[in-house]
Amino acid sequence: MAHIKVRPFGRLSGGQDAFLYTLKNKNDVTVSITDFGAALQAVRLPQNDGRPRDVVLGFDSAGGYERTGLYLGATIGRYAGQIRGGSFWLDGRQYRLFKNDHENTLHGGKRGFDKHLFAAGLDEDNNKVTFHALIEDGEEGFPGNLEVESSYELTDNDEVIMIHRALSDKDTVLNMTNHSYYNLDGHDSGSIENHRLKIYSSQFLELSEDCCPNGNVLDVSGTPMDFLTMTRIGERIGQPYKQLDISEGYDHNWNIGGPAGTVRKVAELESSSNDVRMELYSDLPGLQFYSGNYLNGGETGKGGCRYGFRGGLCLEPQYYPAAPNYRQFPPAVLRRNETYEHTIRLKFSYTGG
Template sequence: MGRITIILLAAIMLSCSSNHGNKITQDNFGIAPDGSPVFLYTMKNSNGMTVKLTNYGASLVSIVTPDKDGNFADVIAGFDSLSGYVNDNSFIGVTVGRYANRIGKGKFRIDDNEYQLTINDGNNHLHGGVKGFHKLVWDSDIVAGDTSSYVVMKLRSPDGYEGYPGNVDVEVKFSLNDNNDLVIEYTGSTDKPTILNLTNHAYYNLSGNFENTILDHILTINADNFTPIDSELIPTGEIAPVDNTPMDFRKPAAIGARINDDYTQLKYGKGYDHNWALNGYNGKVRKAVTVTDPESGRVLEIFTDQPGIQFYSGNFLNGTIVGKGGIKYNYRTALCLEPQFFPDSPNKDNFASPLLRPGELYRQKTVYHFGIMK
């Protein structure tokens, strides 16, 4: 067998999954500011569902799914070109780290050492800092497995980066199956005690039309409690019941039904921008959230092994971000659902700890299932 034939066979193996014909392809997406090549990966299953992602920020670029009438549309915000991701400051579609969400005053202690992180959100640290994982080019590849193929992205974060201790190695695997499940699996290790808390920051609108708001979307969150915040959006440390508050989504409710209630927490967040303490946290994957759009019939179910999830109702979108097809992302036209450790958990002893020590392995698995209302 000649060398050219071997190369062609290898290329075919990389682009075709053995999971019932699912395919993954790689295309050029541009050159990053540091000169690194950036790629666009396309995953497509036998149902026609398509997911695109890029190794710039390990970001989701598009998720195209059918509505109740079989019409396909893109249900996440994003950009047509690399420059959009380079210039974006709203974390659209990205993998955020080392620490998703906020850390009060950017400070925390491990053992006898205090660490000061970059301040990039008022007086606080947000989503890994000014140049967190979302602004880096990840090493990436297509991996052809025995039962499925996936895209793997890897990154080394050096000791002291954005103020975090330890050389940290992280890996994120993206896969799509014929059940219309987008599966994201994260792992991480360190050579010095540190904190690690990764998530994806996609902005969803299940109508597929980002001129619509998400206020008519119906939301269910499997959580009896949430973590109240102060005026700087930092948790107070309380884990409070959702009973008799606008934070109660244990039964399906329209996002817009109570979003403007005279309630201090909603005033602090200018809407929903809070962490819910998910029920049944034991390190195993369980159902966390269901979102439906009654008009299109699309449904998103999220299953995760994380203790919390941040629900953000697009309160700071103001039309200044121009996305795919020239669409302007306006007020509350998209929502985020971010599985995570609780915000500021390094400073709250009663929150599940994000501490990672040498010899330990950080793991997270989240499944995003896209379906149709029955």
């Protein structure tokens, strides 16, 4: 039986105490998660020099997660990505949301799941922590009292399995994901431009000038968006290409094929020296790849590290951003009393160098 370590992780501005939960497997891989935002705080891989390599950006206390606007490691909801115009129609009714990104709603609005303190349940038999929260009807303008669950399991095969579940008492829209920033060279090692990435997709969503999808689907062939083979992230990120200019790098949704609800490999990521590899699996139709374009050294992370430009990257499996606004996109609707479930699986390989 695994032993899950729990330690205080600081006091929030409202006076609540946050905690950090650390899972460890037989290979000495450790994973830490905080109950504030149900956020992944660290993934430490053993190295030959005895000092583990932490490959996830994060903070040393809950206060950092409370203050940041960059969603480091957080569980995202109610809606990952944008909702255009801060509104959507559902069942003949228009819902108006808080606009926090241009004229759009991003990652759930002013107070998304990333700013909620979750209750934690420990499952030591399965080396797993499950976080629970009740999101009230009308919060940020979304319908339905929503029971939310976000769980993290660490296996002896060096896999981190995240499962998001939810149940609503009204029809609503829902798009949950994890917003970890990865740097396989180490969280404090600088730019990820020399990482190599493969995305199992030949299509991506076109962005308007406001960085929100405009409803068009484009082919990756002949563009800097083609990651069908393992490609260095920095190889084409500076090329003159309108879609890269809009978001100052990569910050787009790739359309993942395959049967809905089936967990399949959606991406592979390699460190600069190829000594750490991460495979990403999901059962949803989209993958947002964000190359850390808005990191600017303003965030003081773990160990006093300043996270600078492109100091981490995000790979966020999800429904398409702006899906409530475009009928041609796969619907991200959760019907009353139906269960939402989304699985993300990370598989780490490392040489210990």
